[in-house]
Amino acid sequence: MDNSLWITLILCAVATLMMRMLPLIWMQRHLARRKAAQAVEDMPTWLSVFAPAMIAAMFGVSLIPSDPAALDSWVATAVGCIATVVVWFFTRSLGWPVFIGVLSYGVVFVLV
Amino acid sequence: MNTTNTIKTRNPFWAGTQEAIPLLGGYIPVAISFGLVSVQSGFSVLETVLISTLVYAGASQFLFVAMIAAGAPLWLVAIMTMLINARHLVYAPNIAIYLPPSKWWPWLMHGLTDQIFALAHTRMPHMAEESRLGWYTGAALLAWMSWIFGTALGAVAGEELTTRWPLLGEVMPFALPALFLVLLAPRFSSRLWTLTLIVTITLAFAFKLSGYPNAAIPMAAVCGAIVYHLMKGVLGQGSKHDG
Structure with a gap:
């Protein structure tokens, strides 16, 4: 890579880090000000709703298989999701539902 | 959990x-x-x-x-x-x-x-x-x-x-959709959150299928947050997971 490309890479890396870091510093100051004013330490309401909505959006996006035209991927996705929810319902844990979900997805993907 | x-x-x-x-x-x-x-x-x-x-x-x-x-x-x-x-x-x-x-x-x-x-x-x-x-x-x-x-x-x-x-x-x-599903599952505990999450998931899905993979997450999340605030008065507050 030539120098200009390296500079672009560093710029992208620093900008990405700043986008992750600066909002934290802003929020920590906001919380500190609230604490100093003896107010309840809370975050803006819109933010508290936005976070689960972001996770839901990530889920929606991740549901689409790499080849959306392939029916077997959709069937496997549906079975994988059902298996994940069923195992979560009984275990209320993190690892097992994901493991069984992936396993079910894989089995259906191979069989269908 | x-x-x-x-x-x-x-x-x-x-x-x-x-x-x-x-x-x-x-x-x-x-x-x-x-x-x-x-x-x-x-x-x-x-x-x-x-x-x-x-x-x-x-x-x-x-x-x-x-x-x-x-x-x-x-x-x-x-x-x-x-x-x-x-x-x-x-x-x-x-x-x-x-x-x-x-x-x-x-x-x-x-x-x-x-x-x-x-x-x-x-x-x-x-x-x-x-x-x-x-x-x-x-x-x-x-x-x-x-x-x-x-x-x-x-x-x-x-x-x-x-x-x-x-x-x-x-x-x-x-593993990624399965993980997101497990993280979201406890939130389906009130009608308000269930509606918000279903709308958000559907929109993100539709945006990506329509050829907007990068806009899908922020756009769907914004729409979901709007649905939450609009429906809060109709369906009442969400569950303990609110905020």
Whole structure:
């Protein structure tokens, strides 16, 4: 890579880090000000709703298989999701539902 | 989740590492693809690994190498990378309330990817405050290392791997939707949240299917938040998970 490309890479890396870091510093100051004013330490309401909505959006996006035209991927996705929810319902844990979900997805993907 | 109390007794770093293991199913196959694409676009193995180490943001890395390979102006590459990563602006403020004081937190935000955010936002409220730094460090470090490892593997032997085990690359990425589903499941506890989440999931799904993969997450999340606020008066407050 030539120098200009390296500079672009560093710029992208620093900008990405700043986008992750600066909002934290802003929020920590906001919380500190609230604490100093003896107010309840809370975050803006819109933010508290936005976070689960972001996770839901990530889920929606991740549901689409790499080849959306392939029916077997959709069937496997549906079975994988059902298996994940069923195992979560009984275990209320993190690892097992994901493991069984992936396993079910894989089995259906191979069989269908 | 039933792991709430166990984190108090286990080493938090290892607990975080263990809870981030499901992420590897999604990270490694995508990182292998990135390594392969990057080398095919003319970057060396070292440059490819450095991109993954320093930028550490999947979609923008693919865009970075694709635009440079296509001869796009560098200022445009930088702007597009930042635009794709703009969704990260809302992640840290959402977990800030759970973070105990430490000078390390700002630097640890380098590891705050979509998946680590989702995991941290769901798990941190359920663990002792003194465990959170170790837990987050363990989870974020494993995810980062797996991304770097996958990239290096893809850059060195990606072509052979995808030819020899094509099924692995097809099946393992399902770990991500499965993980997101587990993180969301406890929120389907009130009509308001159920409606909000279903609308958000459907919109994100539709946006991506319509050919807007990068806008899908922020757009659907904004729409979901609007639905929540509009329906709050009709359906009443959500569950204990509110805020």
